[in-house]
Amino acid sequence: MKITLTENLKQKPDFKNLGFGKYFTDHMLYMEYVDGKWGEVEIRPFSDIAVNPASVVFHYGQEIFEGMKAYKNTDGKITMFRPRDNILRMNRSAKRLCMAELPVDEVLEGIFELVRIEKDWIPTDSGTSLYIRPDDDRKRKLPWRTPQQEI
Numbered sequence: 451m452k453i454t455l456t457e458n459l460k461q462k463p464d465f466k467n468l469g470f471g472k473y474f475t476d477h478m479l480y481m482e483y484v485d486g487k488w489g490e491v492e493i494r495p496f497s498d499i500a501v502n503p504a505s506v507v508f509h510y511g512q513e514i515f516e517g518m519k520a521y522k523n524t525d526g527k528i529t530m531f532r533p534r535d536n537i538l539r540m541n542r543s544a545k546r547l548c549m550a551e552l553p554v555d556e557v558l559e560g561i562f563e564l565v566r567i568e569k570d571w572i573p574t575d576s577g578t579s580l581y582i583r584p585d586d587d588r589k590r591k592l593p594w595r596t597p598q599q600e601i
Contacts, residue, residue, distance in 0.1 A: 491560035
């Protein structure tokens with residue numbers, strides 16, 4: 451796993467006034483899928499992701515995502531609700547869309563490490579959490595090969 455920490459930490463939001471999709475942590479998990487295989491899990495500073503206008507997500511809507519949450523319990527321990535099930539569900543969606551499945555253990559290890567790095571972003575008030583959004587829009591470009599050729 452490659453980890454590159456940001457040199458410019460953001461100010462944490464007021465956890466009493468959170469909004470969905472309004473605040474983003476300092477880092478993100480990234481993996482590339484190239485030549486039929488997943489690359490190394492990478493945690494890097496949060497940034498925009500460049501997407502080629504010929505990517506199939508724009509032409510065929512081939513994209514999947516999941517949502518999971520990280521919480522701190524009353525002892526301050528970080529917990530997550532069934533993260534493996536989320537990745538397995540994402541893989542079922544990938545299979546239905548003729549997309550390669552994620553390497554479950556590697557992705558989970560990356561997510562757990564990302565959550566550890568971003569532990570100060572996890573609010574502690576009742577009903578609050580750090581929302582994690584695994585996303586796969588497979589930035590393949592046209593001309594697109596058939597799913598059998600891609601996988």
